[in-house]
Amino acid sequence: MIKEIAGGVAVPHGFRADGVSCGIKKNGKDLAIISSEVKARAAALFTTNKLQAAPLKITQKHLRNGIAQAVIINSGNANSATGEEGLRDARKMAKLTAVKLGIKESDVLVSSTGIIGKKLPMDKIKAGIEKLLPRGGINGSRKVAEAIMTTDTLPKEVAVTIKVGGEKITVGAVAKGAGMVSPHLATMLSFITTDALITPAALSYVLRKSVETSFNMITIDGDMSTNDMVVILANGLAGNKEITMKDLVKFQDAITFVTSSLAKMIVKNAEGATKFVTVKVKNAPNLNAAKMASLAIAKSNLVKAALYGCDPNWGRIISALGSSGININSKKIDIYIGGVIVAQNGVMTEFNSQMVKKKMTQRTFTILVDIKIGNEEATAWTCDLSEDYVRINSSYST
Amino acid sequence: MIKEIAGGVAVPHGFRADGVSCGIKKNGKDLAIISSEVKARAAALFTTNKLQAAPLKITQKHLRNGIAQAVIINSGNANSATGEEGLRDARKMAKLTAVKLGIKESDVLVSSTGIIGKKLPMDKIKAGIEKLLPRGGINGSRKVAEAIMTTDTLPKEVAVTIKVGGEKITVGAVAKGAGMVSPHLATMLSFITTDALITPAALSYVLRKSVETSFNMITIDGDMSTNDMVVILANGLAGNKEITMKDLVKFQDAITFVTSSLAKMIVKNAEGATKFVTVKVKNAPNLNAAKMASLAIAKSNLVKAALYGCDPNWGRIISALGSSGININSKKIDIYIGGVIVAQNGVMTEFNSQMVKKKMTQRTFTILVDIKIGNEEATAWTCDLSEDYVRINSSYST
Known part of the structure; x- marks a missing residue:
């Protein structure tokens, strides 16, 4: 204990x-x-x-x-x-x-x-x-x-x-x-x-x-x-x-x-952060792939800017996943934002955009990506990219 | 011709x-x-x-x-x-x-x-x-x-x-x-x-x-x-x-x-960009290393935020260079911003900070990094990371 x-x-x-x-x-x-x-x-x-x-x-x-x-x-x-x-x-x-x-x-x-x-x-x-x-x-x-x-x-x-x-x-x-x-x-x-x-x-x-x-x-x-x-x-x-x-x-x-x-x-407590977001990738072929995929999503400037704007732009999530270098089947990707499924088998679901936006206004929520080709998972943690991040870092040394 | x-x-x-x-x-x-x-x-x-x-x-x-x-x-x-x-x-x-x-x-x-x-x-x-x-x-x-x-x-x-x-x-x-x-x-x-x-x-x-x-x-x-x-x-x-x-x-x-x-x-014409910056790495051991190094600097969010703020924070340049994965000799790195040498043999020179800041207020300038361990060079082009980039991308889909 x-x-x-x-x-x-x-x-x-x-x-x-x-x-x-x-x-x-x-x-x-x-x-x-x-x-x-x-x-x-x-x-x-x-x-x-x-x-x-x-x-x-x-x-x-x-x-x-x-x-x-x-x-x-x-x-x-x-x-x-x-x-x-x-x-x-x-x-x-x-x-x-x-x-x-x-x-x-x-x-x-x-x-x-x-x-x-x-x-x-x-x-x-x-x-x-x-x-x-x-x-x-x-x-x-x-x-x-x-x-x-x-x-x-x-x-x-x-x-x-x-x-x-x-x-x-x-x-x-x-x-x-x-x-x-x-x-x-x-x-x-x-x-x-x-x-x-x-x-x-x-x-x-x-x-x-x-x-x-x-x-x-x-x-x-x-x-x-x-x-x-x-x-x-x-x-x-x-x-x-x-x-x-x-x-x-x-x-x-x-x-x-x-x-x-x-x-x-x-x-x-990251610079300029207004949100704390958990990015979980599950059913990856191996642990390393799960880590690479979750970090690729967590690192994307465009995903992070969308988090800041409470924008359920899941296309950026799938694009970041695709750029991670791991093998994926485009027809087997489910994406959940704040528990709501926004894409199923690689295509958009008829999700309630306002509801997802509301989930995204919370300080903390989870992006879950199920790639359905194995049984390993990994979790990364990220924050949003805000105007304050730029402000803080444009004049750090001076 | x-x-x-x-x-x-x-x-x-x-x-x-x-x-x-x-x-x-x-x-x-x-x-x-x-x-x-x-x-x-x-x-x-x-x-x-x-x-x-x-x-x-x-x-x-x-x-x-x-x-x-x-x-x-x-x-x-x-x-x-x-x-x-x-x-x-x-x-x-x-x-x-x-x-x-x-x-x-x-x-x-x-x-x-x-x-x-x-x-x-x-x-x-x-x-x-x-x-x-x-x-x-x-x-x-x-x-x-x-x-x-x-x-x-x-x-x-x-x-x-x-x-x-x-x-x-x-x-x-x-x-x-x-x-x-x-x-x-x-x-x-x-x-x-x-x-x-x-x-x-x-x-x-x-x-x-x-x-x-x-x-x-x-x-x-x-x-x-x-x-x-x-x-x-x-x-x-x-x-x-x-x-x-x-x-x-x-x-x-x-x-x-x-x-x-x-x-x-x-x-x-990049989203939110206020500056166009050429990043040149010279005297690299091979062409691939020169490319990796120049792109690592050009890609760094922190370098780009410093460009936006006209901040001659060359420590971020050297840090990005170190993270590029190429072999470097820390004692052999010269860095020039807008033609002014700011670091020589890996350490700071007594540069005129106000003069370099002024160079950085220009729309276009060059960062030159001489790593002095070979004779290959590469050039990357980048822009600054501005508050407008975040603004544009926080609400693109909506």
């Missing part, structure tokens, strides 16, 4: 967190820390963008031994496309954090988000790191969730408890999203903490599997960031018997619950 | 054209014909969308022998996702046109553009075909260019003459674009006519080659239509000696000039 509790990354045993304002952004918190009392087993996934930002390179290096004890994160500046100096700055962030906490530099992971191509203001970051005072509990988590926001308007955090072998295990997490979100491995920033004792192999496996159906199944604008990462730290302080690959199901479910919750929060 | 002349598809010898209003659209012309006095050699390229519309299937069937004598085209309704009835309707359009012109049904090609998923109003189309009076010259061409428009605000046509072996050859063409335009083979509708005598193999080759660097290198919204086609008809009435693969260069240049001109017109 997964039980949702209040808080985020600082509620599992032995984790602490803080977030402060150090002046990288004009307003609001912009520097965060997550740390563990003891060394934790760690796993991570990174953007598949070929031009990974400096902090990703340092984090990958520090993760080689599968051990970490803290993560230092700034928003407002991505430290991406910053050359050798960027690498030095990311390393320095790790070092300053290590000195502050009295831990090893190689046990500190580094993450940045914000504008690409500008140098980090290291003086401000240095002063900020000195100000950080990591604490356990709900308050510390919230500060992290706030400090990693960029164009997000809401902090995103979640925590759950489960019982494994009679012992209570806690999982907490935060995320940030909002824009430049496309499904290629990790698609934003997310930090997950747990007090579970778990083998490194199982931890990696669980993270990858949960990301496949959560962060990898959301799309906002189809743009892929240079900075995305999902990190999980497991410090083993729950006192459970080590979770191995054999009894992994419960833990997997908890992590998937956490990553799915955050993935949906990211889409709901 | 390529000489541009007035007119479009009805200026080459023996070609005629007309466009009328038959009531498919609320306003304006919506039915067009292009015909040749004699049978013409024909070649075509079609959308790679798996759900091709009914007219594409009929056109492909009628093209199997490489011969055609007329094309009938309607706008306002794509006859796509219309099942068996759609196929019958497309066949009927060919038949009615054949009867009208006194030619073979299998020599008539059919093309439709407009909303997907609605039945064709065949009574209106039948009455419209009866009204068509194809004529040679500038006037007939213009009517076709107008009748195939959907959300286009300007008709698109071009004509050129060249000399091959002492004989004058004329090439004319029309196109429509505006939205749902993404580079996967033919990406909109375009019809090209020529009085050249040319082998069928050479005609196919020339068409494909010219499309690769023109229609396949433009992007508006990354959405791929179910109806796109590019058709070329060569009726051999110029009196030239048959052009073979050997002396093809001049003819290739003329066709590429025509398709490139139309491709650029399509982007300039």
Whole structure:
């Protein structure tokens, strides 16, 4: 049984967190820390963008031994496309954090988000790191969730408890999203903490599997960031018997619950979004085809503009499906919008357009596409493309 | 020497054209014909969308022998996702046109553009075909260019003459674009006519080659239509000696000039577009990498929103480049916006932001990306993503 509790990354045993304002952004918190009392087993996934930002390179290096004890994160500046100096700055962030906490530099992971191509203001970051005072509990988590926001308007955090072998295990997490979100491995920033004792192999496996159906199944604008990462730290302080690959199901479910919750929060709080739409493709020939099809529909600018306008223009859905590259039979496609069938066997039904429009005025609804040539399904989550998206993104750097 | 002349598809010898209003659209012309006095050699390229519309299937069937004598085209309704009835309707359009012109049904090609998923109003189309009076010259061409428009605000046509072996050859063409335009083979509708005598193999080759660097290198919204086609008809009435693969260069240049001109017109007249931007990637390891890189930048919603806002946010350009999948060296990337270098060897230069902003307020400018790992280059054309794009597309069907 997964039980949702209040808080985020600082509620599992032995984790602490803080977030402060150090002046990288004009307003609001912009520097965060997550740390563990003891060394934790760690796993991570990174953007598949070929031009990974400096902090990703340092984090990958520090993760080689599968051990970490803290993560230092700034928003407002991505430290991406910053050359050798960027690498030095990311390393320095790790070092300053290590000195502050009295831990090893190689046990500190580094993450940045914000504008690409500008140098980090290291003086401000240095002063900020000195100000950080990591604490356990709900308050510390919230500060992290706030400090990693960029164009997000809401902090995103979640925590759950489960019982494994009679012992209570806690999982907490935060995320940030909002824009430049496309499904290629990790698609934003997310930090997950747990007090579970778990083998490194199982931890990696669980993270990858949960990301496949959560962060990898959301799309906002189809743009892929240079900075995305999902990190999980497991410090083993729950006192459970080590979770191995054999009894992994419960833990997997908890992590998937956490990553799915955050993935949906990211889409709901996307730049300019007025709607949260679930795109489900069922009866596909295989899982990959189901994913490709649902994401092709979820990504289409024209589908997303129609969602914004509450326009039941299902022709755009079928066109996006056709462009997905998967094999389909044009005579076997049923499409439902908000539960109403609008196309059956590939042609329009006599649906009540006003009724469907009304369904589409709701904040949340589902597009279901049944392609009737197999029995696999996948779900993607998307938002609408609004005039506000354009407004926000036409003047982000200035 | 390529000489541009007035007119479009009805200026080459023996070609005629007309466009009328038959009531498919609320306003304006919506039915067009292009015909040749004699049978013409024909070649075509079609959308790679798996759900091709009914007219594409009929056109492909009628093209199997490489011969055609007329094309009938309607706008306002794509006859796509219309099942068996759609196929019958497309066949009927060919038949009615054949009867009208006194030619073979299998020599008539059919093309439709407009909303997907609605039945064709065949009574209106039948009455419209009866009204068509194809004529040679500038006037007939213009009517076709107008009748195939959907959300286009300007008709698109071009004509050129060249000399091959002492004989004058004329090439004319029309196109429509505006939205749902993404580079996967033919990406909109375009019809090209020529009085050249040319082998069928050479005609196919020339068409494909010219499309690769023109229609396949433009992007508006990354959405791929179910109806796109590019058709070329060569009726051999110029009196030239048959052009073979050997002396093809001049003819290739003329066709590429025509398709490139139309491709650029399509982007300039894109839905909501306020800017026309050339994206050139040079010194790529191979041609395919150069194309992938330039298109990845040209397609990015975030780059396009920044273009709209005149925001020199080159971080989005480098991020899109990184997401293109090609191999790059992050330390070797130079980026120029409007001729001003904004990043050198992967990091920001001390550029004058106000000056670059001013360059970006122009209707037309170039983004040049030098990746310095080879010597191939490619050029893509794109437009900005504006609030008007969202406005136009949020209520297209209603």
